[in-house]
Amino acid sequence: MASTKVKIPTIDFCNLELKPNTPQWESTKVQVFEALKEFGCFEAIYDKVPNEIREGMFDTLKEVFDFPVSKLIEYREKPHIYDGQIPSIPLYGSVSSADLVLPNSVETFANTFWSDGNPNFSNVAKSYFKQLMELNDMVEKMVLESLGKTNYIDEILNSNVFVSRFTNYKVIKGEDENRSELPPHTDSGYLTIIKQNQNGLQVLYKNGEWIELNNTAPNSYIVLSADAFRAWTNNSLTSAEHRVVTTGDKDRLSVQLFSFPKSRFCCEGPKRISG
Ligand SMILES: O=C(O)CCC(=O)C(=O)O
Numbered sequence: 001m002a003s004t005k006v007k008i009p010t011i012d013f014c015n016l017e018l019k020p021n022t023p024q025w026e027s028t029k030v031q032v033f034e035a036l037k038e039f040g041c042f043e044a045i046y047d048k049v050p051n052e053i054r055e056g057m058f059d060t061l062k063e064v065f066d067f068p069v070s071k072l073i074e075y076r077e078k079p080h081i082y083d084g085q086i087p088s089i090p091l092y093g094s095v096s097s098a099d100l101v102l103p104n105s106v107e108t109f110a111n112t113f114w115s116d117g118n119p120n121f122s123n124v125a126k127s128y129f130k131q132l133m134e135l136n137d138m139v140e141k142m143v144l145e146s147l148g149k150t151n152y153i154d155e156i157l158n159s160n161v162f163v164s165r166f167t168n169y170k171v172i173k174g175e176d177e178n179r180s181e182l183p184p185h186t187d188s189g190y191l192t193i194i195k196q197n198q199n200g201l202q203v204l205y206k207n208g209e210w211i212e213l214n215n216t217a218p219n220s221y222i223v224l225s226a227d228a229f230r231a232w233t234n235n236s237l238t239s240a241e242h243r244v245v246t247t248g249d250k251d252r253l254s255v256q257l258f259s260f261p262k263s264r265f266c267c268e269g270p271k272r273i274s275g
C-alpha cells in the first residue's frame, strides 16, 4: 500500500518571470533543491507544452501499442529503437527511442511505425520533447546553482543525451489480473520526466513508505532524480527509488524523457529493468 500521509512537493514553473537571477527563479530553485534532497522527486506544474500536443502524444501512444506485438518485436533490431519486453512482467511493454529527441530524426521513428511517416506525430513529438528538455535543463541548472557549481553548468547541460520511452501497462480483466507492475528501481541518468494517463507511479520515502506520485493537473509532470545526478552532486540529492502499481481497469500509458551524461549513455545505454 502507498502512504496517503506524505505528499511530494508540487512546484510551479509557469511564471513568465522564471529566469535566472530573478526572485522567482531563486525561490523556485530552493524548492527544487529541497524536494530532490528530501524525496528525489517532485511534481512540476509546467504550461509550456500545449494541451493539444500532450493529448496528441497520448493518442499516438495508444496507436503504437495497438499494433500487434509481433510488429513491435519486429522493430527491436532497428537502430535506436528498443522494444522492452520483460518476461517476468508480461503485461509491461515499452518502446524507447533516442530518435524522438535528436534533431531531425523524429521522422526515423515515425517512418518505422507508419507507412506515411505520420507527419502529425512528428510535429507533436518534436514540440512535446523540446519543451520538456527545457524543463530538464532548468532543473539541472537550479540544482547546480544551489550547490555553487556554477562553473559546471555548461559542462553538464552540454553532456545531456536524451532518450524517450513510451510505456504501456496492460490490464487483463479478471480476478487478480487487472494489475501490472514495474518493480522498484532507480533510473541511471540525470533526471527522468514522466507523464502518466492514470496514477500508478510510486516513490519510496526514507521512512520506508511508498508515496503515490500523482499527476494532479493536466499540465503536471513528475520529475525524478536519477543515479548519475546523485553521483554528480556527491550524494547531495537522493535518487528516487520508484515502481509502478496499477489498479485501474484500463491500460496505463506513460511517456518518459530520460537525460543521461553522454559518457554513461555511450557505455551503458538506458538502464533496462532485468526480468
Ligand atoms: O511508467 C512509468 O511511469 C515509469 C517507468 C519507469 O520507471 C522506467 O521506465 O524507468
Ligand SMILES: [Fe+2]
Pocket (backbone or CB within 6 Å): 185, 186, 187, 192, 242
Ligand atoms: Fe524508472
